Amino acid sequence: MTANVEAKVEETPKVTLIAGDGIGPEITRATQRLLAAAGARVTWEEQVAGVTGVERAGDPLPSATIESIARNKVALKGPLGTPIGGGFRSVNVALRQHFDLYANVRPVRTLVGVPSRYTDVDLIVVRENTEDIYSGVEHYVGPGRNAAESIAIITRHGSERIVAYALELAIARGRKKVTLVHKANILKMSNGLFLDVGREVAKRYPQIAFNDMIVDATCMKLVTNPTQFDVIVTMNLFGDILSDLTAGLVGGLGVAPGGNIGREAAIFEAVHGTAPDIAGKGIANPTALMLSAAMMLDHLGQGSVADAVRAGVTAALAGPHRTGDLGGDANTERFTDACIAALPK
Numbered sequence: 001m002t003a004n005v006e007a008k009v010e011e012t013p014k015v016t017l018i019a020g021d022g023i024g025p026e027i028t029r030a031t032q033r034l035l036a037a038a039g040a041r042v043t044w045e046e047q048v049a050g051v052t053g054v055e056r057a058g059d060p061l062p063s064a065t066i067e068s069i070a071r072n073k074v075a076l077k078g079p080l081g082t083p084i085g086g087g088f089r090s091v092n093v094a095l096r097q098h099f100d101l102y103a104n105v106r107p108v109r110t111l112v113g114v115p116s117r118y119t120d121v122d123l124i125v126v127r128e129n130t131e132d133i134y135s136g137v138e139h140y141v142g143p144g145r146n147a148a149e150s151i152a153i154i155t156r157h158g159s160e161r162i163v164a165y166a167l168e169l170a171i172a173r174g175r176k177k178v179t180l181v182h183k184a185n186i187l188k189m190s191n192g193l194f195l196d197v198g199r200e201v202a203k204r205y206p207q208i209a210f211n212d213m214i215v216d217a218t219c220m221k222l223v224t225n226p227t228q229f230d231v232i233v234t235m236n237l238f239g240d241i242l243s244d245l246t247a248g249l250v251g252g253l254g255v256a257p258g259g260n261i262g263r264e265a266a267i268f269e270a271v272h273g274t275a276p277d278i279a280g281k282g283i284a285n286p287t288a289l290m291l292s293a294a295m296m297l298d299h300l301g302q303g304s305v306a307d308a309v310r311a312g313v314t315a316a317l318a319g320p321h322r323t324g325d326l327g328g329d330a331n332t333e334r335f336t337d338a339c340i341a342a343l344p345k
């Protein structure tokens with residue numbers, strides 16, 4: 001009996017939970033409630049960051065939080081505000097850099113009940129998260145503030161691992177096609193390297209169809225006929241823009257989940273901010289964090305629970321208990337109750 005209990009405890013992964021600022025704690029509690037009802041095997045280890053980190057531990061990214069993520073290797077994070085007073089760098093960027101979270105994964109799928117232009121979008125954007133024009137190499141040129149340059153750094157290593165990640169993800173998720181997005185017709189060296197390395201890597205995965213597309217044409221095709229896309233892999237700047245564009249195809253950032261994944265750790269997070277205008281009112285929409293938590297469960301090997309969570313959220317969104325941002329009159333609690341009631345039996 002004791003041995004069984006111990007074995008079960010060992011099987012339950014620990015996850016660092018950063019509830020975050022603003023509406024963060026409200027949507028986090030709702031997500032924890034749904035996951036518990038769905039039977040997720042997770043032990044939460046609560047840590048703080050952002051404004052709450054400064055208030056409770058004097059640091060927007062306390063070392064205890066970093067150590068917890070390093071230990072557990074998986075975190076679920078609510079939105080973080082940047083503390084007022086200046087001098088604080090973005091905690092989200094700091095976490096990505098510290099843990100080398102090179103893959104930003106943003107799936108978008110049409111949700112019945114969420115107003116949007118299309119009825120059948122289902123694609124994943126995989127964005128390289130550490131290189132490109134966001135490498136932090138920029139300076140003013142000459143005297144005064146009359147010219148500036150930012151340097152885009154693309155490496156063979158960075159290109160190789162992100163394209164391989166996208167192809168592996170395609171296989172794991174039963175996807176058929178990966179489209180590499182670039183601007184190699186103009187940026188022949190940096191984007192040309194990304195494209196050439198991507199083509200080399202794709203040869204190792206003959207079971208996945210692979211094509212490439214120039215970023216401006218991609219934008220046009222995404223807004224006119226998004227169903228032709230399956231998995232998109234691209235560099236940091238284009239990925240930043242395309243992942244918000246694609247979120248807009250299914251109802252916006254309020255319903256968009258995301259994950260930042262590296263070899264040593266993975267952090268799953270809602271894409272929206274702290275919504276200070278509605279914080280503390282109990283009316284926030286927890287959909288994005290719930291769907292991010294489902295991605296986390298996939299990552300933890302609990303795919304059937306993840307599918308159940310997605311089914312519950314999807315069914316609740318299609319029903320009469322939507323939150324105010326989606327035109328409904330439910331509060332966070334009533335919407336969460338509806339998600340739980342809609343979990344597959």
Ligand SMILES: NC(=O)c1ccc[n+]([C@@H]2O[C@H](COP(=O)([O-])OP(=O)(O)OC[C@H]3O[C@@H](n4cnc5c(N)ncnc54)[C@H](O)[C@@H]3O)[C@@H](O)[C@H]2O)c1
Pocket residue numbers: 023027078079080081082092254269270271272273274275276277278283284285286287288325
């Ligand atoms: N991932 C993050 O940690 C993250 C991302 C973006 C912004 N931020 C921070 O959030 C703060 C506010 O940023 P902002 O106002 O530009 O963007 P925001 O996403 O917080 O809010 C924009 C609008 O969307 C609404 N909204 C957002 N999420 C919602 C939800 N779950 N349910 C219902 N309504 C929702 C808000 O009420 C607001 O009207 C800033 O401090 C910003 O730095 C954090």
